[in-house]
Amino acid sequence: MSNRKLYRIKLTDEERETFAKVATGKRGKLNIAAWKVQRANAMLKCDEGHDGPAWQDQQIAEAFGVTTRSLENWRKQATEQGPMSLLERKQRQSPPTPPILDGEKEAKLTKIACSTPPEGxxxxxxxxLADKLVELEVVESISADTVGRVQKKTS
Structure with missing residues (x-):
């Protein structure tokens, strides 16, 4: 792997100060999430500005328990979206998929599971159970694994 850095970080005084506060792990009486503290510490060591130490990636990775790949990704994000973006959660790209079985459909599954099994x-x-749900047109399709997860949850 090459030592050449594609993305270089030069923090402003304000950004450096913000990262330093986050790196302490405390905000008043509240604790700051460990992943934010880890990223803040790493970014302070990546800083190639006039006040920054600019450690080597391998040193940073060992010091803060991350991979050099993570550091590369963080530097890329910091240069493309701004350094403060590293302290924010990612936004979901799409809404979460709705559950296959809602409460009413789960009740039908339970009713079938409690009934007499097929002949033989x-x-x-x-x-x-999955085949019966499809046969009764409760759902269009469902896997046996999904049925198992729902049954486990309701038992």
């Missing part, structure tokens, strides 16, 4: 069977299997 001593009990319901997860696959049989």
């Amino acid at each position: 069977r001593s009990r319901w299997t997860l696959q049989l």
